[in-house]
Amino acid sequence: MNYSSQVEAEQALVGVLSGKSGDNPFPIFEQLRQIGSVVQLPFPMGETNNRAWVVTHMEEALKVLKDQDHFCVDPKSIDRNSTIKESLTGSSDSAGSNMFLTNSLNAIDQPDHRRLRALVSKAFTPRYMEGLRPRVQELADELLDQVQDRGEMDLVKDYANLLPINVISDMIGVPKSDHSLIHKWSEGIANGLGVGTVDPKTAENLKDFGNYIKQLTEDKRKQPSDDLISQLISIEEQGDRLDEAELISLVQLLIFAGHETTSTLISTGTLLLLDHPEQLEILKADLSLVPSAVEELLRFHGPSTTAGPRYALKDLELSGQEIKKGDMVFPLLKSANRDERQFENAEELDITRGIKRHLAFGQGVHMCLGAPLARVEGNIAFTTLLKRMPNLQLNVPREDVHWKFKLAAQSLASLPVKF
Ligand code: HEM
Secondary structure, eight states: OOOHHHHHHHHHHHHTTOOOOOOHHHHHHHHHHHHOOOOOEESTTSSOOOOOEOOOOOHHHHHHOOOOTEEEEEEGGTTTOOEEEEHOOOOSGGGGHHHHHHHSSGGGGGTHHHHHHHHHHHHHHHHHHTTTTTHHHHHHHHHHHHHTTEEEEHHHHITTTTTHHHHHHHTOOOGGHHHHHHHHHHHHHHEEEEEEEEEEHHHHHHHHHHHHHHHHHHHHHHHHOHHHHHHHHOOTTTBBBOOHHHHHHHHHHHHHHHHHHHHHHHHHHHHHHHHHHHHHHHHOOOGGGGOOOOOOOHHOOOSBSOOOOEEESSOOOEETEOOOOEEEEEEEHHHHOOOTTTTTTTOOTTTTTOOOOOOOOOOGGSOOTTTTHHHHHHHHHHHHHHHHOOOOEEESSSSGGOEEEEETEEEOOOOEOOO
């Protein structure tokens, strides 16, 4: 793929972000990196006159993610009456979408973010997530037990999609009989949200999801147990607590943010290994390389194309571009992770690379809260799969495996394998 002009490359990029592009966005990213570290998108932001930019290189993406003096995640931090978000997503105060989209941890700025993150971090510690290891192992084994004798499975539907949702549902105390409901809502919401797209069914899913979590938290208040919701209810930080709306929004976010992304890591990671048989052989020969392989898979083709949009709090210059107050900036994580200034042979998958840093979990104050859990799940998912099914191979011609696009991310619709 070669784009003869900047305009063509930018339009292709709009296709990637809105989910209408082809299977492989990396040639577009490579071309964009050649055009510049900060590239203007060829469309205005919703009904406003502010401009939108993408950040293509790691150094500049880090600046945007870390610099809270110049960038925020909530346009209301620039102007309390801002309608930027509503005009972009089409969402207003209706049908429960408001709380989910605008008040959750990932969408609020300081000082509220610091307060909420400190509270949730008291319960959701790296040590707690590491302690979930035996349960994650049990859930991974349970799933593979169900298909082992069949000699084949759809790795997406039978394994990758189920492990993270079972882990999170278990962790927050959703009864097993309701795991499929949570799965349905979470998937419906992920399918319905995207940059510039809103599915009419999304509001309905958000409402049902919200009502369910509300009921669940009420039940946990009356009858606490050893799950995460009960812990979140009981935590206090310097006399401060999570209120009802914060608690519901946080639980929804944990489910939503932790499900699709981790499923995608497992399914696309497996496909990438099958696509690189020499790497798969190295890994099978030494499963202690799995943690390093997980980091490389996250770098090479991590689940999130971009971090959430940032908004300029004031006029500034970034890599020679004049960004105006209110402009929207997308740090393109998948492009920064292929930055040839940072990685040798950036376009090659090398599971022995021993990466020091990648941006698949973002950076700065909003860096992924669940990264330690995602790593535990990824490590167990790949180790268990390769240990139990060492002859894993595709069960359909490679050209029949299709990527699908959701919420500016890429995943697989299905991955038939035999073993
Ligand atoms: C491979 C799996 C995962 C990937 C690639 C991933 C990626 C990300 C990224 C890129 C961000 C930052 C977004 C931004 O700055 O705009 C983020 C934030 C977040 N993630 Fe993850 N995530 C994963 C798994 C999880 C899991 C398992 C959980 C929880 C169960 C989780 C919970 C969160 C939360 C709560 C935030 C918001 C943090 C904040 O704003 O302070 N994620 N994630």
